[in-house]
Amino acid sequence: MIDLEQGNQIFDYFQQCISNNQDPIIKYGQAKILEGKETYIKVPQFSSRGPNSFAPEILKPNIAALGVNILAAYPSHLGGDNGFKLMSGTSMAAPHVAEIVALLKAAHPDWSPAAIRSALTTTAWNEDTYETEIYAEGTGGKLANPFDFGGGICNPNGAADPGLIYDMEKNDYSNYLCSLGYS
Template sequence: MSCPHTAGLAALTKAAHPEWSPAAIRSAMMTTADALDNIDDTIKDIGDNYCVASPLAMGAGHVNLNNALEPGLIYNANAEDYVNLLCSLNYTMKQIQTITRTSTYNCLNSSSGLNYPSFIALFNENVTFSDTKIVKFRRTVTNVGVDTLTYTVTLTPLDGFKVTVMPDTLKFIEKI
C-alpha cells in the first residue's frame, strides 16, 4: 500500500505547490522522510531477519507530509536530465526515441549525474587502503524555504573513506 499512499501525498504536495515539478515533489518527500517507523522505532528489513534496514533496503524512509510541504531545499530535474541519464545507461537511440516519443533527440549531453537527493559509489571489495578512488558528485539545490537561511555540512566519519563537501556552507538570501 505504500505506492497509493505516496501517490496521494505527492498529489497533496502538488496542490500546495502547483509550480513544483515531479522531481521537486519527489525531492521534498525524500529529504524530509523519517528514518523511524510509525511507532518511532528503527525501520526493519523483513528480508534480513528484521535487522535494522540499510538505506538500500528502506529507501528514504517514511514520508512525512508535514515536512515535505516545507522542505527548505529541493533537488530539481527536468525531462532532458532524465533523457541524458538514459543515454549514459547505454540505451540505444531507438529505445530512447521510443521512450521520449521523438526522433530528434541526440545523446551529446549524456550524463549519469542526475540531480537526485541521494548518491552511491561502488567500490571493488578487493581494493586495499593504498588504492585511491576518487568519486565526485555534483548536486544543485533550490531554496524554497524562508528567505534567509544558512545550511552547514555535518559529516559522520566512515573508516577508510575521506569525504569532502564543497562548499561546506550554503547561504541563501532569498527563496525562489
C-alpha cells in the first residue's frame, strides 16, 4: 500500500507520460517501511478457513499467498482505470502460487504435483519477514493458526531447496479415499 501523496505522484507521472505519448515505466524493489505505523500480516476475513469439512485430517488451506489489494489488469469497459484495478481474493492469490509452481517445475522437472505441494507447505513462513506473528482478520484479532493459513505464507526461495519432500502417487490417493469408504 502507498499513501495518498505517493499515489498522486504516481498518477501525475502516469498522466504526464500519456500526454507526452510516452510509455510509463514503474520500477519497484524490495518493500521497506520508511515511516508510519508498523504493519502486520493478516489473513483476510474473506479467506477460506479450515478444517476441511469433508476430511478434517487434510489441512485447509494448504498455504497462503498475497491476495489483498493487488494491482491487476482489468478491462476498462468493466470498470478498470486505464486497464487496471486493485482487486482482492483467491483469484489474486492463485496467480502468485501458480507462478511459484511454474518456477519450481522448471527447477525440478521430475517433481510430481504432490512433491511441489510438499515443498511449498513445508517451507512456508509462519511469521512475517519482520518476525512478527500473523493475525486472522474477522476473529477479534486472534493470532492466525494453520486452519487460517495452512502451512504458512509462500516462501518461493525456500521451496526451491526444501531439503526433504513428501511425495504421493495415484495409489496413495486411492488408498486414502478407500479408507474413507469410497470404492
